[in-house]
Amino acid sequence: MASAAPIQLMELKGKVALITGGATGIGLAMADSLLAEGLKKVYISGNIDKDGEEAVREMTKKYGEGRCSFKHLDVTSLQQFEEVVKEIVSTEGGLDILLNNAGIVNERKWELQTDVNINGTMRGCLLALKYMANRGACIVNTSSIACFDPVPYLPGYSASKSAITGLSRAFGDPLLFKEHNIRFLVVAPGATKTGIGNITPASYHYNEEWGRINLEQFYSAQDQGPEAVGKGTVYIIKYGSSGSVWVVEHNQLLRVTQPKRESYQTKIMDL
Numbered sequence: 001m002a003s004a005a006p007i008q009l010m011e012l013k014g015k016v017a018l019i020t021g022g023a024t025g026i027g028l029a030m031a032d033s034l035l036a037e038g039l040k041k042v043y044i045s046g047n048i049d050k051d052g053e054e055a056v057r058e059m060t061k062k063y064g065e066g067r068c069s070f071k072h073l074d075v076t077s078l079q080q081f082e083e084v085v086k087e088i089v090s091t092e093g094g095l096d097i098l099l100n101n102a103g104i105v106n107e108r109k110w111e112l113q114t115d116v117n118i119n120g121t122m123r124g125c126l127l128a129l130k131y132m133a134n135r136g137a138c139i140v141n142t143s144s145i146a147c148f149d150p151v152p153y154l155p156g157y158s159a160s161k162s163a164i165t166g167l168s169r170a171f172g173d174p175l176l177f178k179e180h181n182i183r184f185l186v187v188a189p190g191a192t193k194t195g196i197g198n199i200t201p202a203s204y205h206y207n208e209e210w211g212r213i214n215l216e217q218f219y220s221a222q223d224q225g226p227e228a229v230g231k232g233t234v235y236i237i238k239y240g241s242s243g244s245v246w247v248v249e250h251n252q253l254l255r256v257t258q259p260k261r262e263s264y265q266t267k268i269m270d271l
């Protein structure tokens with residue numbers, strides 16, 4: 001049920017955004033939704049140049065010349081990440097929105113999965129503190145519903161998404177917000193039709209049978225397109241208070257209210 005009219009915390013017209021893993025799927029849908037809202041410029045970034053170039057062609061056709069550019073950025077490299085952020089800040093006079101969205105599913109290469117998903121998001125948040133403070137900036141980190149309900153066959157992936165939600169809530173705490181005036185937010189999508197599942201069980205899982213079961217479950221659970229996450233993210237950027245967590249699942253945007261831990265603990269004994 002909708003509550004009282006929310007207070008808009010950011011005007012999107014004329015703003016500049018950078019999206020990691022922005023060339024495909026959810027990241028590209030976020031770019032599309034932001035451009036539709038009148039952003040001055042959206043920088044799509046990613047580790048695969050041909051995907052980036054294709055995405056820019058698509059966005060330029062839809063929104064006109066100069067609204068969207070591609071930057072090569074592998075989020076496992078802090079140096080690359082910092083160079084891209086610095087270049088945008090110097091060209092545009094500042095960066096207003098950073099969407100830490102790059103992510104992979106790869107239980108076989110779980111260390112790489114950790115580096116992209118957790119460390120990549122952490123790098124983006126730390127760079128935001130360094131280059132985006134005190135201008136009302138907003139960071140949205142892409143988690144997953146796997147952060148609430150760990151997917152049995154994806155321990156490393158589920159852990160990485162719990163970490164993203166945890167670090168975003170810590171960065172987004174009102175105490176820190178008072179110091180740097182940056183909102184840190186979480187979008188946690190449910191199963192979404194993108195290329196993330198275009199993998200073979202043996203190529204991404206240490207247990208091929210688990211991989212097969214997980215992919216089957218994933219394909220049958222995908223009931224929304226990336227556009228839903230793009231639209232939901234625009235709402236979150238406009239209205240989400242720092243540290244808030246949001247789900248986009250079954251084509252709905254939902255606000256997550258974390259219960260106080262005392263409410264779900266059962267006392268066993270005094271020690």
Ligand SMILES: NC(=O)C1=CN([C@@H]2O[C@H](COP(=O)(O)OP(=O)(O)OC[C@H]3O[C@@H](n4cnc5c(N)ncnc54)[C@H](O)[C@@H]3O)[C@@H](O)[C@H]2O)C=CC1
Nearest residue numbers: 021024025026047074075101102103144189191192194196
């Ligand atoms: N599709 C789904 O059901 C769900 C996806 N997510 C998350 O949404 C985010 C986007 O995924 P999708 O759009 O679904 O898949 P996708 O595979 O289309 O997008 C991921 C993007 O990240 C890029 N990427 C991978 N490694 C990178 C690196 N080292 N540096 C920079 N970019 C890199 C890929 O090239 C790709 O463009 C991910 O964080 C994923 O975990 C969360 C919940 C559900």
Ligand SMILES: CCCCCC(=O)/C=C/C=C\C/C=C\C/C=C\CCCC(=O)O
Nearest residue numbers: 105144145146151190191197217218221
């Ligand atoms: C290849 C898996 C990609 C994981 C993407 C993700 O972040 C989250 C996906 C969420 C659910 C799908 C994953 C596994 C399916 C498990 C259970 C299906 C239960 C059906 C449902 O909850 O709707």
